[in-house]
Amino acid sequence: MLHHLPDLLRYGVVEQVDPALPRVILPCFTVAKTDGSLRLVHDGRKLNDLMLPPPPMLLPPIHDVVSTLLSASFVIHTDARSWFYQFGLATEVRRFFGSRLAGPRGSFTTVQLCSMCMGWKWAPAVAHRAAMVLLPAADGAVWVDNFFVCGASAGDVAARYSAYLERTRLANAVMHLDAQGAGTPQQQFDALGLSATW
DSSP, X not given: OGGGHHHHHHTTSEEEOOTTSOSSBOOEEEEEXXXXXXXXXXXXXXXXXXXXXXXXXXXXXXXXXXXXXXXXXXXXXXXXXXXXXXXXOOGGGGGGSEEEEEOGGGOEEXXXXXXXXXXXXXXXXHHHHHXXXXXXXXXXXXXXXXXXXXXXXXXXXXXXXXXXHHHHHHHTTOOOTTOTTOOOHHHHHHHHTBOTTO
């Protein structure tokens, strides 16, 4: 795992911290994707047990998505790359997202996540809600990190796709949970569903 650290630091997915700092350490590992690249996954069960239930996913019924796709004359599909990592975590809650990366001769490097991770039970709901903002239902369909831009003509779908790309560009696809004026750390913990027992 440690040989992935420079990339994770460079892309702002993690930050190196003092080993005593994180409150929760999540085991992490990589899973091979079908294209040969690796997906970083965290075992969030320990953290998930401490948290309130996540909000509803708001996923449309799959038959509605299929119906939307079949009724369109033109469809453009995009799969957001590293979608969960594009959502920053508030500085005050990062200590709940620690990990230790194994190094040579039994050494470890302690990091904490700066972005949402796979394995955290709130991540799919947050990612899907953000996706619905980037691609409203009038322009197509969204399924977590899959975007389907639909239109009746090539010009129609091109215009909708252009608008979707512009919304993504304006948002910079980085929607921080600690937006300016988000309130106190406790309010941020509450917004994330972290247990008040901390």
